[in-house]
Amino acid sequence: xxxxxxxxxxxxxxxxxxxxxxxxxxxxxxxxxxxxxxxxxxxxxxxxxxxxxxxxxxxxxxxxxxxxxxxxxxxxxxxxxxxxxxxxxxxxxxxxxxxxxxxxxxxxxxxxxxxxxxxxxxxxxxxxxxxxxxxxxxxxxxxxxxxxxxxxxxxxxxxxxxxxxxxxxxxxxxxxxxxxxxxxxxxxxxxxxxxxxxxxxxxxxxxxxxxxxxxxxxxxxxxxxxxxxxxxxxxxxxxxxxxxxxxxxxxxxxxxxxxxxxxxxxxxxxxxxxxxxxxxxxxxxxxxxxxxxxxxxxxxxxxxxxxxxxxxxxxxxxxxxxxxxxxxxxxxxxxxxxxxxxxxxxxxxxxxxxxxxxxxxxxxxxxxxxxxxxxxxxxxxxxxxxxxxxxxxxxxxxxxxxxx
Amino acid sequence: xxxxxxxxxxxxxxxxxxxxxxxxxxxxxxxxxxxxxxxxxxxxxxxxxxxxxxxxxxxxxxxxxxxxxxxxxxxxxxxxxxxxxxxxxxxxxxxxxxxxxxxxxxxxxxxxxxxxxxxxxxxxxxxxxxxxxxxxxxxxxxxxxxxxxxxxxxxxxxxxxxxxxxxxxxxxxxxxxxxxxxxxxxxxxxxxxxxxxxxxxxxxxxxxxxxxxxxxxxxxxxxxxxxxxx
Numbered sequence: 001x002x003x004x005x006x007x008x009x010x011x012x013x014x015x016x017x018x019x020x021x022x023x024x025x026x027x028x029x030x031x032x033x034x035x036x037x038x039x040x041x042x043x044x045x046x047x048x049x050x051x052x053x054x055x056x057x058x059x060x061x062x063x064x065x066x067x068x069x070x071x072x073x074x075x076x077x078x079x080x081x082x083x084x085x086x087x088x089x090x091x092x093x094x095x096x097x098x099x100x101x102x103x104x105x106x107x108x109x110x111x112x113x114x115x116x117x118x119x120x121x122x123x124x125x126x127x128x129x130x131x132x133x134x135x136x137x138x139x140x141x142x143x144x145x146x147x148x149x150x151x152x153x154x155x156x157x158x159x160x161x162x163x164x165x166x167x168x169x170x171x172x173x174x175x176x177x178x179x180x181x182x183x184x185x186x187x188x189x190x191x192x193x194x195x196x197x198x199x200x201x202x203x204x205x206x207x208x209x210x211x212x213x214x215x216x217x218x219x220x221x222x223x224x225x226x227x228x229x230x231x232x233x234x235x236x237x238x239x240x241x242x243x244x245x246x247x248x249x250x251x252x253x254x255x256x257x258x259x260x261x262x263x264x265x266x267x268x269x270x271x272x273x274x275x276x277x278x279x280x281x282x283x284x285x286x287x288x289x290x291x292x293x294x295x296x297x298x299x300x301x302x303x304x305x306x307x308x309x310x311x312x313x314x315x316x317x318x319x320x321x322x323x324x325x326x327x328x329x330x331x332x333x334x335x336x337x338x339x340x341x342x343x344x345x346x347x348x349x350x351x352x353x354x355x356x357x358x359x360x361x362x363x364x365x366x367x368x369x370x371x372x373x374x375x376x377x378x379x380x381x382x383x384x385x386x387x388x389x390x391x392x393x394x395x396x397x398x399x400x401x402x403x404x
Numbered sequence: 405x406x407x408x409x410x411x412x413x414x415x416x417x418x419x420x421x422x423x424x425x426x427x428x429x430x431x432x433x434x435x436x437x438x439x440x441x442x443x444x445x446x447x448x449x450x451x452x453x454x455x456x457x458x459x460x461x462x463x464x465x466x467x468x469x470x471x472x473x474x475x476x477x478x479x480x481x482x483x484x485x486x487x488x489x490x491x492x493x494x495x496x497x498x499x500x501x502x503x504x505x506x507x508x509x510x511x512x513x514x515x516x517x518x519x520x521x522x523x524x525x526x527x528x529x530x531x532x533x534x535x536x537x538x539x540x541x542x543x544x545x546x547x548x549x550x551x552x553x554x555x556x557x558x559x560x561x562x563x564x565x566x567x568x569x570x571x572x573x574x575x576x577x578x579x580x581x582x583x584x585x586x587x588x589x590x591x592x593x594x595x596x597x598x599x600x601x602x603x604x605x606x607x608x609x610x611x612x613x614x615x616x617x618x619x620x621x622x623x624x625x626x627x628x629x630x631x632x633x634x
Contacts, residue, residue, distance in 0.1 A: 001504075001508065001511070001512060001515050004504075004508075005501065005503055005504065008503035008504070009503055012502070012503060293499070294499070294501065294502070297495065297499040298501070299484075300458070300460055300487065300493060301487070301488070301493060301512075301513060301516070301560075302484055302485070302487050302488025302489075302513065302516050302517075302564075303516060304481065304484050307516075397460050398455050398460040398461045401460075401495075401499075402451075
């Protein structure tokens with residue numbers, strides 16, 4: 001019945017309760033939307049990075065990641081990639097040759113990473129083929145094709161059909177060079193990547209830079225990213241002579257950003273709720289002061305101090321939960337609506353792309369975040385109830401009845 | 405056996421730093437089944453006396469015994485339990501819980517006592533029937549007249565099956581008909597169930613029905629007489 005009394009007490013002063021409920025709802029909605037927006041940005045950034053260039057697992061010859069020496073090839077790399085591609089948990093495994101070199105056009109040059117790919121295998125691992133803004137992906141009938149990023153095209157003043165000269169050191173130490181025709185121009189959400197990455201056919205990279213069939217990297221993408229860790233462990237024991245890393249090791253800054261984002265958003269939510277604590281406490285305090293006589297009567301009749309506190313606590317929790325539920329629901333609806341079309345930050349596209357972020361953001365929020373917000377709302381209510389609750393339980397019935 | 409025994413009770417308040425003697429060496433005993441009124445002018449100490457009997461207030465000196473338990477020896481939680489289980493209260497301003505219905509108000513005391521729901525509902529219905537409000541059980545206090553609210557308060561006071569009921573000016577806010585009706589109910593409960601009632605009042609209608617009239621003046625018992633109720 002204490003719960004019933006608490007619930008009905010909330011609605012005794014509809015206007016006052018309504019104002020604080022709206023405040024709580026607005027605060028929670030703002031928090032939920034901010035969380036969803038931030039998580040959407042980071043999730044997209046991570047997904048883009050994984051789908052564009054990192055993949056879930058990378059395999060190299062030891063030392064290649066640090067030194068990028070062209071002679072550090074994986075023995076029987078293509079066979080390993082083909083074998084991995086057959087594994088049921090693996091979506092795709094692509095062999096790559098990776099050489100650092102220069103890209104030149106009649107007007108300019110630029111330092112680039114020349115990645116030799118098997119176009120079909122690569123399409124299962126990265127989404128470069130889907131990110132073309134001009135031209136087309138590799139055509140099997142033509143030779144010396146190159147797919148370059150938009151930023152590089154702008155820098156070197158290249159268009160689809162233009163010639164591009166790629167030069168890079170060979171394992172022998174000499175410089176190899178080849179002329180390619182730009183067949184496609186892609187654009188990712190990371191402008192730096194677009195400026196420094198050129199894709200060519202792995203056979204041609206092998207021929208021009210005399211790699212003798214060797215590859216430098218195998219990129220693996222899982223059907224389910226959560227299985228990457230277990231496959232990494234299994235591959236390490238299967239190929240002890242190779243360096244095998246999961247995406248969190250390859251790009252610790254991305255992993256850290258994901259974790260930090262969770263903590264930062266928690267802090268933002270706590271700050272919002274702390275601000276609400278004062279409003280809720282004030283409302284509850286007014287309620288207690290207004291009902292001093294009534295509380296005194298209840299205590300005179302035999303309601304123990306502890307139960308008086310519990311009654312105020314219930315009232316605060318229910319009040320906060322109503323506001324919290326409205327706020328969370330409004331947040332869910334807003335997120336769902338914004339997820340349909342995305343929120344367009346094109347005005348800031350250049351700045352966002354420098355950080356690898358897309359200009360259109362799709363808010364995303366996991367169930368666990370909603371649960372965390374709900375728990376925080378209850379915690380807020382408990383904190384907000386402490387002062388009015390203590391004030392109520394310290395009332396002296398005889399004084400409360402006589403004075404008020 | 406006396407249900408209430410006061411020995412040399414004095415109560416001194418501090419009012420703006422000045423001592424005010426509300427009760428001065430009051431001693432009395434009240435037996436089970438009495439229908440007693442405490443009368444006296446405003447400020448004579450009637451309400452203070454009731455507060456001290458109920459343990460809501462403590463005397464400056466002297467001892468209070470309720471069913472031979474000395475109140476100043478009880479811990480605060482024991483005092484709360486004593487009020488909950490052995491004392492019924494009827495206040496001048498009814499003081500029902502506004503968010504609860506008449507039935508829920510009556511049940512509330514039994515809930516605090518830990519009685520099961522079925523028992524609570526049955527007894528609340530019986531008590532509200534007894535005070536003539538069997539058909540108003542679902543109404544909240546604001547939907548009832550003053551007289552009806554005070555009858556709910558009487559039912560609430562009796563719900564805990566107390567040893568006695570303390571009624572502080574219960575008819576002060578009622579019109580004549582409502583007051584007579586309420587007094588008849590309480591008188592009947594006194595006759596039929598042997599319930600002990602102690603009133604503080606100015607109301608002559610209450611005094612006329614009392615079996616014992618204790619008159620307070622300046623915090624002292626000026627007279628304590630048995631009476632033949634009219």
